[in-house]
Amino acid sequence: MSQAALPKPWEPGAGPEDDVHLSLRDHLMELRKRLKWAALFLVVGFCACYYWSIPIFHFLMLPVFKALPEGEKALHFSSSVEPFLIYLKVALYAGIFVTAPAIFWQIWAFVAPGLYRKEKGKILPFVIAATLFFVGGAVFCYLVILGPAFEFLINSAGPDIKPMLMMDDQLGLVMTLVLAFGIIFELPLVLTFLAMMGIVDHKFLNKYRRHAIVVNVIIAAFITPTGDPFNLALMALPMMLCYELGVLGAYVFGRGRKEAKAAKLAAAAKK
Helix, strand or coil: HHHHHCCCCCCCCCCCCCCCCCHHHHHHHHHHHHHHHHHHHHHHHHHHHHHHHHHHHHHCHHHHHHHCCCCCCEEEECCCCCCHHHHHHHHHHHHHHHHHHHHHHHHHHHHHHHHHHHHCHHHHHHHHHHHHHHHHHHHHHHHHHHHHHHHHHHHHHCCCCCCCCCCHHHHHHHHHHHHHHHHCCCCHHHHHHHHHHHCHHHHHHHCCCCHHHHHHHHHHHHCCCCCCCCHHHHHHHHHHHHHHHHHHHHHHHHHHHHHHHHHHHHHHHHH
């Protein structure tokens, strides 16, 4: 076996300051700890939101009600226990948004050991930005996507056909789209994060921009409940904008990481 194929030994000064090399078991234990705290925060958010689960459900269903024809603006359930279970789901979904800052805090705490000391101090901006992007994606979906999507789906049935929509089905469809947009709007932070960790850089992202466009359109076509080009564009264009913001973030923060690493290596070479 050639020496070039062997892994290079770790050299002092090659990683972040105060870098701690953990075993796989240590990483798994740390992941378990962060997941436990995130689940605990989610349970607290679930309990807090259950009291308002009914008005939250009606608020989420407004785009559905507006798309229904006059005299048919109602949802149905097929069993006596279904409304109770649906309101539990609503409380869980609402708890995700309420506890999003705490969950993002745990994500940052898990990956922070692989960052430089200067980068570790950006936890508050990261938590705020991640929360705003997540909520912003959900709001964009609710205000821009859901209305045209449900009007297209319901009107495509044709005349003399009355809808009988079920509570569970509509909640699942609405929350799938809302959560999907919330996650998609995290793309700029994900790409910036990867650049901060040295996994990608803006040159790599620029090189594969065409591939990213194709992947974004495929994802948009898969998630969008309608097949019309208008709703597909409403989803694909924000995804591409998020990608471009991620490229910008990778350029700004990735460059700072390279400068910090070069300065650290230069300081280590002088010793």
